[in-house]
Amino acid sequence: MNNLNWASDQPIVSLKNVHKSFGDLEVLKGVSLDVMQGEVICIIGPSGSGKSTLIRCINALNDIQSGSITVEGQEVHDPKLNKLELRKKVGMVFQQYNLFPHKTALENVMMAPVLVLKQNKDDVARLAQTLIRKVRLDGKEHNYPGELSGGQQQRVAIARSLAMNPQVMLFDEVTAALDPETVKEVLVTIKDLAAEGMTCILVTHEMGFAREIADQIYFTDGGVIVEHGPPETFFSRAKDPRTKEFLSQIL
């Protein structure tokens, strides 16, 4: 399972010159970025610039045309790669939560460890309880997604991903579908995770949050990374005119 060629002082996620097209439409035009273990990076950029596509390529929900993506040193788009090994390492949370509506919150969290990792059900139940508590949903474990608010569902979705004990978490605009009041509760959960040292790659429109949590901010536009840097310098000293324009529109 562990790649012996990978050491934790090397990037845990690494993209090199990634190209991705949907038919004739080239969405990623040579994207490179490195994420170190425990780092939190935020990807920002205008709608349609390929942010979702970028992180979906990292856990192979989308394929790529050329370039390379590695997670813990293993090539993600190697046809010989066991996808299961990748999905164990990389958790993903979606904008629309995508919970299983026919399962309770607890069952949503328990299913993957039981089915995919074949772990003992009682152990998984204990783990799931702990995770539910961690995302501050005690008392809601037996509710169905339809009985939970958007923010609560999103936190179940986070717990569901964490139950697989991933090394890296991908978040794709996870607060974009939420009411302003519930955004905060989800962000707090993510902040807790980051503080515990989880490697996080977030696509977000929450600039205040990005500034607070990110080690690096990447600005994408038109399928390329225009510029990146730590939040302190990124927001105040953006160099590229496209970045400046984008920031002036949303800040």
Next chain:
Amino acid sequence: MEFVWEWFYWLYDVHGIKLTIFYDEWDRNRFIRGMWTTFHLSALSIFLSIVIGVAGAWLQMSNLVWMRRIVQAYIQFFRNTPPLIQLYFFYFAVDAALSQLFGITGGVLGSYGWAVVSLSFFAGAFNVEIFRAGVESVPRSTTEAAEALGYTRLQIYRYVTLPLAFRVCLPSLNSNLINLLKTTTVAYAIAVPETLYVANQIWSDEYNVFEMMNVVWIVYIVFVGFLVWLMHRWEKSIKIPGYGN
């Protein structure tokens, strides 16, 4: 019980209403056996047709073009031909062909066996379409979440897609299964002793067509009513709080 039988005999004696299935033990027993045959013929065919529907809807998602074509051909064939001809086809043609192929004498399956096979394939063809519509109603994003968690394709189908698809397609499944139950009467044509077949035997022996016709109506109404009741209970039991209404 005895006085009930006597009352029906009185009905015959005084009013000429000849319900031998109540006061004649021989008729009564063969009629009960007929209803029992309808019951398990229906139950078995319903079960197998659902299995075919679930498997067919799965195969229709296959990446192999020829696999999808085969399933599509099966559906078109069984949906667009009369069930009675399908039954004859299995009972006479397929049985003979298989017997020859394997060098069996006396038939591969009896009339009951071929009735089950034929009816299951008949209703199964509709079930494939019904389940496929259900499968397509499950959002891609939901199955994608399962994919991202490492589920295999079969696990996604078994634990996410199917349970959600079932809930969507229950109304159409309901009417197809009612239709299947009613279509079990075609087994009459190859002498499976189901309700209609024994009713026919009884009215030939007793000259009570009118009475027996009415009995047959009532039996099927009760059977269908029972099936509808079962399906509604099932629908209720899998209802998810806060979902799909």
